[in-house]
Amino acid sequence: MMMDDRLALLRQIQEVEFAAVELNLYLDTHMEDQRALMEYNQIHKQLMMLKQQYEMLYGPLTNFGFSPSQYPWKWIEGPWPWEQVY
Amino acid sequence: MWIYEKKLQYPVKICQPDLKMAKYLLTQYGGPDGELSAALRYLNQRYTIPTNEAKALLTDIGTEELAHVEIIVTMIYQLMKDATVEEIEAAGLGGNYAIRDGALFYTDANGVPWTATYIQAHGDPVTDLHEDMAAEEKARATYENLLKLTDDPGLKDTLRFLREREVVHFQRFGEALRIVQEYQQAKKFY
Numbered sequence: 050m051m052m053d054d055r056l057a058l059l060r061q062i063q064e065v066e067f068a069a070v071e072l073n074l075y076l077d078t079h080m081e082d083q084r085a086l087m088e089y090n091q092i093h094k095q096l097m098m099l100k101q102q103y104e105m106l107y108g109p110l111t112n113f114g115f116s117p118s119q120y121p122w123k124w125i126e127g128p129w130p131w132e133q134v135y
Numbered sequence: 136m137w138i139y140e141k142k143l144q145y146p147v148k149i150c151q152p153d154l155k156m157a158k159y160l161l162t163q164y165g166g167p168d169g170e171l172s173a174a175l176r177y178l179n180q181r182y183t184i185p186t187n188e189a190k191a192l193l194t195d196i197g198t199e200e201l202a203h204v205e206i207i208v209t210m211i212y213q214l215m216k217d218a219t220v221e222e223i224e225a226a227g228l229g230g231n232y233a234i235r236d237g238a239l240f241y242t243d244a245n246g247v248p249w250t251a252t253y254i255q256a257h258g259d260p261v262t263d264l265h266e267d268m269a270a271e272e273k274a275r276a277t278y279e280n281l282l283k284l285t286d287d288p289g290l291k292d293t294l295r296f297l298r299e300r301e302v303v304h305f306q307r308f309g310e311a312l313r314i315v316q317e318y319q320q321a322k323k324f325y
Contacts, residue, residue, distance in 0.1 A: 059142060067144070070199060074303065077191040078310035110141050130141060131209040135148040135289075 056135065058103050062110075065096045137198070144202040145296045148289030149213040154226030156285050157214035158244055163207045163281070163297075165241030165249035168273040170207055174200035176254040176270060183258045186318050189311040193267075196304050203297060208239060210290065261319075264312040268305055275301035 072089040079085060100110055108123030109116035118124060128134075163169045177197035181190050215223075215237060223232045230246055241249035255266050278298035282291060 060146065063142065063145060070144075070195075071303070074192065074195055074199075074307050077195060078188050078307055078314060080188070111138050112141075113138055115138055124141075130143045130205060131212050133143070133147075133209075134213070135146055 055103075055107050056133075058099070058106075062096070062099050062103060065092060065099060068092050069096055137201075143206055143209060144199070145206060145293060147206060147209045147213065147293050149210065150287050150289050152216065152218060152222075153214050153285070153287065153290075154218055154222055154228060156287070156290065157211045158226055158228055159281060159284050160207060160211050160214070160244075161242055162244040163274070163277060164204065164211060164239070166243035166247075166277075167253040168270060168277050169243070169249075170200050170203040170274075171241055171249060172253045173197075173270060173274065174204060175251075176256075177267065179254070180256050180263045180267070183256070184260050184263065184315075186260075186311070186315055188314045189260065189264065192307055192311050196307065199300070199304075203300065206293060206297065210293065211239060260315045261312065264308055264315060267308045268312070271301045271305040271308065275305070 069089065069092045072085055072092060076082065076085055076089060100116075104110055104116050108126055109118050112124060165171055174197050177193040177200065181193035181197065184190055184193060215228075218226075218237075220232065223229060223237075231240070231242075234240075243249075254270075255263075257263055257266075275298055278294055278301065282294050282298070285291060285294075
């Protein structure tokens with residue numbers, strides 16, 4: 050059950066981050082598109098909220114100081130992305 | 136600087152082990168038009184491309200391609216998991232097993248190791264962006280072939296995602312090419 054909750058939240062992060070990647074690439078060649086930029090900044094806020102929520106429950110998503118860790122050092126905990134079974 | 140994110144860009148759902156398919160998928164790991172080639176091609180070309188649009192695009196698409204390397208290798212790793220030596224041999228992966236047990240390596244589907252000769256950099260931005268657009272189309276065609284080689288709905292879903300990314304990247308590189316050509320035209324008047 051807890052695993053399902055984690056994967057559901059991870060799925061949400063994947064969806065929102067995908068929107069961010071798409072808008073990012075689009076903006077690279079359309080730097081003056083104000084609507085796309087507004088959407089990008091909105092998606093950024095949503096993504097940061099979701100990641101914070103995920104990391105509080107399941108540990109850091111990023112290394113090198115971009116996420117805090119609870120005790121003990123949670124970064125090394127599996128499953129690693131290639132081990133995740135859906 | 137790059138930061139690792141401990142998640143796949145897109146989920147990989149494997150319904151059952153399939154060593155033959157794992158072997159075929161290797162081409163998108165270390166093959167000529169694979170994801171490793173893509174990432175290294177773009178991240179290397181960005182240093183000499185003249186416009187900021189293209190510098191950003193090569194950085195961002197190059198980074199996304201690294202996430203695709205991880206998706207492909209996750210498929211291969213999970214398709215091969217817990218396979219017996221007999222199964223590995225039957226799938227035509229006996230040569231790989233002899234050298235490296237179950238370890239993964241950057242090769243194409245025939246075991247030919249990755250080589251830098253798969254990618255190019257000419258410094259001429261029109262040439263490099265055409266190379267990138269061609270690379271995206273070659274990768275798309277490879278994904279079409281891979282989609283015909285499996286019935287697994289989970290695999291197909293992820294392969295379709297990767298195929299669609301090639302289409303979007305082609306589109307963006309085309310826009311970057313137009314911007315580069317406008318920049319070259321504008322320079323002539325100064």
